[in-house]
Amino acid sequence: MPRFSNHRVVAVIAVLVLLTAACQKRPESTSAGPTTTAPTTTIDTPPETGGWIGGEPPWVGDDPVRSGETEGAGASLAADYAGDTGDVAAPTPSPEIVGGGNGPLTGGSVDDNEDLGAYLDYRERIIGLGIAFRELDPSGRVVIAVTGDNGLPVSGAEVVIQGDPTTTTLLTTADGTVLFHPVALAAGPGPYLVTVEGETVSAGPGDTVSLTLPRPGGVEGPVALDIMFLLDVTGSMDDEIAQLKATVSNVAARIGELPGSPDVRFGMTVYRDEQDSFLTRTFDLTDDIAAFDRALGEVVAAGGGDYPEALDEALTEVLSAPSWRDPATTVQLVFLIADAPPHVDRQVPVPYTDSMIDASRRGIRILPVASSGTDDQAEFVFRQLAQFTGGRFVFLTYGAGGRATGESTDISDLDYEELALDDLIVRQVAEELAALTGDPTVVPPTTAT
Numbered sequence: 001m002p003r004f005s006n007h008r009v010v011a012v013i014a015v016l017v018l019l020t021a022a023c024q025k026r027p028e029s030t031s032a033g034p035t036t037t038a039p040t041t042t043i044d045t046p047p048e049t050g051g052w053i054g055g056e057p058p059w060v061g062d063d064p065v066r067s068g069e070t071e072g073a074g075a076s077l078a079a080d081y082a083g084d085t086g087d088v089a090a091p092t093p094s095p096e097i098v099g100g101g102n103g104p105l106t107g108g109s110v111d112d113n114e115d116l117g118a119y120l121d122y123r124e125r126i127i128g129l130g131i132a133f134r135e136l137d138p139s140g141r142v143v144i145a146v147t148g149d150n151g152l153p154v155s156g157a158e159v160v161i162q163g164d165p166t167t168t169t170l171l172t173t174a175d176g177t178v179l180f181h182p183v184a185l186a187a188g189p190g191p192y193l194v195t196v197e198g199e200t201v202s203a204g205p206g207d208t209v210s211l212t213l214p215r216p217g218g219v220e221g222p223v224a225l226d227i228m229f230l231l232d233v234t235g236s237m238d239d240e241i242a243q244l245k246a247t248v249s250n251v252a253a254r255i256g257e258l259p260g261s262p263d264v265r266f267g268m269t270v271y272r273d274e275q276d277s278f279l280t281r282t283f284d285l286t287d288d289i290a291a292f293d294r295a296l297g298e299v300v301a302a303g304g305g306d307y308p309e310a311l312d313e314a315l316t317e318v319l320s321a322p323s324w325r326d327p328a329t330t331v332q333l334v335f336l337i338a339d340a341p342p343h344v345d346r347q348v349p350v351p352y353t354d355s356m357i358d359a360s361r362r363g364i365r366i367l368p369v370a371s372s373g374t375d376d377q378a379e380f381v382f383r384q385l386a387q388f389t390g391g392r393f394v395f396l397t398y399g400a401g402g403r404a405t406g407e408s409t410d411i412s413d414l415d416y417e418e419l420a421l422d423d424l425i426v427r428q429v430a431e432e433l434a435a436l437t438g439d440p441t442v443v444p445p446t447t448a449t
Contacts, residue, residue, distance in 0.1 A: 052295070053282045053321050057270065059300035061277025107369075108403065108416035109394040112387040113179065116141055119387060122410040126380050129408060132344045133380055136353040138387060140205035142180040146172050146196050147210065148217025152438045153177070155219070156328035156363060160195045161203075163187030171363030174331045175435040176217065179360065179390050219436045222263040224330040225255075225429070226285055229268040230318045232311075232338035234276075234304025236373060241301045244337075248296060252289045254426050262433060266292045267322050271314035273343075276303035280314050282321040304340075311342035311381070315355035319364070331432050332364040339373040339404070341381045352381070356388045367391040372398070376406030 112119035120139060144161075146154045153176025161168045161180050168185050170178040182190060182205055190204045196211050203209045233241060248266075255264055267285035272278060283295045318334055325332075342352055359366055366389045368382035374395065386393045395404040395411075397418055405411055 051284060053284055056298065057278040057281040060302055107394055108397050108418050109392040110411055110416055111392045112383055113390065125408065126376065131377050131380060133377065134344055134351050134353045136356060136384065136388065137183040138181050140182045142182065142203050142205065143208040144178045144180060144194055145210045146176045147212050148215055149212060150216045150218065152217030153435055154213055154217040155331065155436055157196055162193040163190065170361055171327050173363050173365055173390055174432040177390065181388065218438055222261050223433050223436055224325055225262045225264045226324055226330050226332045227264065227266050228318050228322055228334045230314055230334055230336040231268055231270045232309055232340065233270045233299055233301045234272050234309055235302050236304065236339060238301035241299055245297050248293060255429050258430055258433060269314055269318040269321065270299060271310050272303045273310045275305060279310050280317040282317055285322045307340055308343040309340045312348040312350065312352045315352050316350040319355055319358055327363050334364060334366045336366060336368040339371040339378065341378040356385060359389045365389050365391040368393055370395040370404040372396060372404050374404045374406060376408045379406040379409055
């Protein structure tokens, strides 16, 4: 059966380091973008296997920096609002957010697949408020769990789902599950024939089904793990980038020392927006942590002249540019660290909804982390990405300073466990490994705050 534990918290290597404030941005009105139901790209492995693909980005250029934001200076929340007009007051940052904090930063997370009905209610409320997003209907979701004859999950298995008129192929994630969304994939009303390696079961909309294969699940030897950071590097993210630089090598070392000695590679796709000195650029996946650390040290947050950013284009880049290993044998994660939604007001070659479908077909989980400044539109888009690909939505919490969610969120203080973030990163990666090995001792403890 699928594992949707309330204690399963997103392992975002960058998130523990968000010890200072994300400079809030004032949202602008947008109109709804186009509806899409199928991906439009074919992913090929690029010939380059290290360093910046296409060259290092021009970090500082003639970017249209918004009044109040500075390039690489760690602007505060109040400074970010200094150039705004209208009736939006600048927020007062709490001591836990700005200046290094008075203790460990905490975060909360929710898994919208644990209670899909509540998520669909939230979705309808967002639609009723007129908040713009790209449509991809998750209703009728079917959960399919694949295990081996030893009771362990089968990761990277090809799941073929035959509907009318379409047939969909998805790959299982580390816990042996896939999420099939028949409405989004135009699969018809059902029933659906689900086949994995010759084993077949029937499913209808909203069902949860299991298949057991006549071979072992789990893995032997080190687990291959590809981790991509998807980083908004516009001016308001300067504090997060600065803290990420200071700690990522230590966290990477802890992950490498987990039981089973996972074979870990790290990479990053950075993005800004149109009219900035660059739109997207990717540092390829590598097992050379020192090289990755050096590249991260060169990152500068700047630009981003308006509230939305080029998230559509960035998702396309992070899925297509890196040299991802074989998904049948590799756990693949994308950690999105951002505080703003995409430009749903403009036409793009590959909308983010196509990237959601592409990721789910390849067994890649997208794990968003919302920083301060996240509004209703950004929260909803981040939760779309997480729900569709089987991840969790993570948001920073600041005690009396609030949390990084929109004003219309349905998340209450009782909906999530608030934990210190310095352990959560390693914990989530460890849980991915534990699912495959069947060894609960792989998962390190976390301490509630």
